Amino acid sequence: MNKIEMALLEKVSGLHKIPVGAVNIRKNGEAVKRTSTSEIEIVPKKDGSGIDVFVKPNVKGKSVHIPVLITIGGIDEVVYNDFYIGENADITIIAGCGIHNSSCNSSTHNGIHTFHLAKNSRVKYYESHVGEGEDSGGKILNPTTKIYQDDGSQMDMQTIQIGGVTSTVRKTYASLKNKAKLIVTEKLLTTDFQTADTDFKINLIGAGSSAQIVSRSVAKNYSTQQFKSTLIGKNQCFGHVECDGILLDEARIVSVPKIDAADCNASLIHEAAIGKIAGEELIKLMTLGLTRQQAEEAIIQGFLMGDN
Amino acid sequence: MLKLENISYIVEEDGLNKTILDNVSLTFEDGKTYVITGPNGSGKSTLVKLIMGIETPTSGNITLNGVSLDNLEINQRANLGISYAFQQPVKFKGLKVRDLLDWASGKKNDFATLCHYLSMVGLCARDYIDRALDDKLSGGELKRIELAMALCRNAKVNIFDEPEAGIDLWSFENLTNIFKNLKNCINIIVSHQKKILQIADEVILIKQGKVEKTGKYKQIAPLIESNQCNKLRGEHE
Ligand SMILES: Nc1ncnc2c1ncn2[C@@H]1O[C@H](COP(=O)(O)OP(=O)(O)OP(=O)(O)O)[C@@H](O)[C@H]1O
Numbered sequence: 001m002n003k004i005e006m007a008l009l010e011k012v013s014g015l016h017k018i019p020v021g022a023v024n025i026r027k028n029g030e031a032v033k034r035t036s037t038s039e040i041e042i043v044p045k046k047d048g049s050g051i052d053v054f055v056k057p058n059v060k061g062k063s064v065h066i067p068v069l070i071t072i073g074g075i076d077e078v079v080y081n082d083f084y085i086g087e088n089a090d091i092t093i094i095a096g097c098g099i100h101n102s103s104c105n106s107s108t109h110n111g112i113h114t115f116h117l118a119k120n121s122r123v124k125y126y127e128s129h130v131g132e133g134e135d136s137g138g139k140i141l142n143p144t145t146k147i148y149q150d151d152g153s154q155m156d157m158q159t160i161q162i163g164g165v166t167s168t169v170r171k172t173y174a175s176l177k178n179k180a181k182l183i184v185t186e187k188l189l190t191t192d193f194q195t196a197d198t199d200f201k202i203n204l205i206g207a208g209s210s211a212q213i214v215s216r217s218v219a220k221n222y223s224t225q226q227f228k229s230t231l232i233g234k235n236q237c238f239g240h241v242e243c244d245g246i247l248l249d250e251a252r253i254v255s256v257p258k259i260d261a262a263d264c265n266a267s268l269i270h271e272a273a274i275g276k277i278a279g280e281e282l283i284k285l286m287t288l289g290l291t292r293q294q295a296e297e298a299i300i301q302g303f304l305m306g307d308n
Numbered sequence: 309m310l311k312l313e314n315i316s317y318i319v320e321e322d323g324l325n326k327t328i329l330d331n332v333s334l335t336f337e338d339g340k341t342y343v344i345t346g347p348n349g350s351g352k353s354t355l356v357k358l359i360m361g362i363e364t365p366t367s368g369n370i371t372l373n374g375v376s377l378d379n380l381e382i383n384q385r386a387n388l389g390i391s392y393a394f395q396q397p398v399k400f401k402g403l404k405v406r407d408l409l410d411w412a413s414g415k416k417n418d419f420a421t422l423c424h425y426l427s428m429v430g431l432c433a434r435d436y437i438d439r440a441l442d443d444k445l446s447g448g449e450l451k452r453i454e455l456a457m458a459l460c461r462n463a464k465v466n467i468f469d470e471p472e473a474g475i476d477l478w479s480f481e482n483l484t485n486i487f488k489n490l491k492n493c494i495n496i497i498v499s500h501q502k503k504i505l506q507i508a509d510e511v512i513l514i515k516q517g518k519v520e521k522t523g524k525y526k527q528i529a530p531l532i533e534s535n536q537c538n539k540l541r542g543e544h545e
């Protein structure tokens with residue numbers, strides 16, 4: 001891999017080199033590296049549309065890296081990656097897509113990731129999206145995540161997209177059985193004329209299931225974001241959606257919450273707060289000697305990168 | 309020397325002018341501690357906000373060692389050596405105590421230094437530096453961190469707006485000691501507390517936006533007490 005590709009790989013997956021263990025690296029529409037292990041098997045789909053990843057039951061502390069790199073314009077792909085996580089397994093999956101497009105043709109990656117979590121399994125899923133490259137070619141990333149959680153399983157998903165992506169439609173669908181737990185943290189930054197649409201649909205089917213969705217976003221310049229969420233509680237369950245947005249310049253954020261309690265023991269909460277950076281936060285940092293601009297940057301940095 | 313000359317602050321409310329500070333002139337000398345006191349809503353916080361540049365006076369001038377502050381932004385005043393601890397500490401989302409102390413002191417601090425600043429306000433650094441300065445901290449913890457941020461600036465002019473608010477009685481002695489140990493600078497403390505008023509070189513009594521009297525605590529004390537009586541009587545009428 002060349003320099004640009006390595007830098008992009010690091011940005012989307014935090015990797016400095018090609019990792020050991022289960023890996024699938026896709027570059028400009030084709031797999032450039034694929035390694036299975038005795039515990040985690042990566043199998044290409046017969047029609048070439050993606051991969052199936054099988055994690056054996058009880059596998060613990062292992063990771064799977066599946067970064068996607070696009071370094072040219074004119075790519076438009078749909079990739080299906082399916083994950084089958086065995087009972088009691090506990091693993092980390094690091095996905096992410098980086099587009100470095102310095103051409104005037106757009107490149108688009110539609111990544112459809114489906115997770116099947118068997119009983120009592122746990123997954124930590126990190127997904128990061130990066131767009132870069134000077135020219136007018138669009139950097140378009142449309143991730144769809146489908147999550148099917150069996151009894152007692154837990155999914156912790158952290159998804160981050162900090163700038164550079166021209167347009168994105170991010171869909172997350174989840175269905176949770178008894179005592180399953182889902183935690184999603186989304187961090188988004190849009191600038192210029194970028195658009196980001198987020199759509200969550202969470203079905204809490206099982207007794208004692210719970211979902212916690214936190215979206216933190218910053219919209220700058222003329223960018224627009226739309227946050228939609230539907231939380232359906234069909235049992236004794238707990239669901240919490242929090243959409244917290246900072247607006248700058250002429251940007252716009254629309255939040256459309258829907259909570260549907262179809263069982264009298266469902267407890268569902270939606271919180272949304274969108275607004276400018278709080279004046280008192282700016283003032284406080286300025287009293288410490290930071291300029292208005294430095295203060296603004298510090299607040300946004302903390303908001304997006306800090307712990308919740 | 310910090311000098312306020314003929315400072316007035318007038319706001320418009322429902323189409324009417326409301327005078328919040330009325331022609332206030334004050335001189336603060338180096339090495340002295342001033343405590344501003346007076347009834348709620350009398351204009352104390354507004355007065356110190358004008359010094360920091362958080363609000364802009366309608367008329368009048370402020371100078372620090374002969375340099376006019378009138379056209380300076382908050383951060384420029386901060387860099388000239390003014391520090392300010394808020395009456396109500398500001399909370400953030402995601403910024404850590406360590407980050408704020410680093411910005412406040414203008415450098416990356418090692419653990420020992422952070423420990424020094426936080427222990428001044430009775431906090432153990434290990435428990436706090438990596439915590440976010442958000443509403444998961446208690447009111448008193450936030451207030452102590454607010455004070456630590458102001459103290460670590462080693463400023464020429466230290467402004468504390470009601471530093472005692474939310475601090476437990478047990479720690480009160482320590483708090484007054486902090487102020488006693490701030491030497492060679494100008495300390496301006498807004499307070500209602502007798503123990504803090506007593507450490508002042510000069511107490512400034514503000515009433516309805518005007519300086520009613522300045523002097524030693526002993527001279528001001530009778531006025532404060534009679535003020536309170538007036539207030540009580542007023543409430544009964
Ligand atoms: N921008 C403003 N618009 C309208 N009224 C204001 C404004 N700023 C301050 N005031 C009013 O000015 C008065 C003085 O406020 P200030 O906060 O300075 O009081 P204070 O003396 O600090 O009171 P406390 O002891 O309660 O802290 C109050 O009546 C307040 O409501």
Ligand SMILES: [Mg+2]
Pocket residue numbers: 352353354395469
């Ligand atoms: Mg006040």
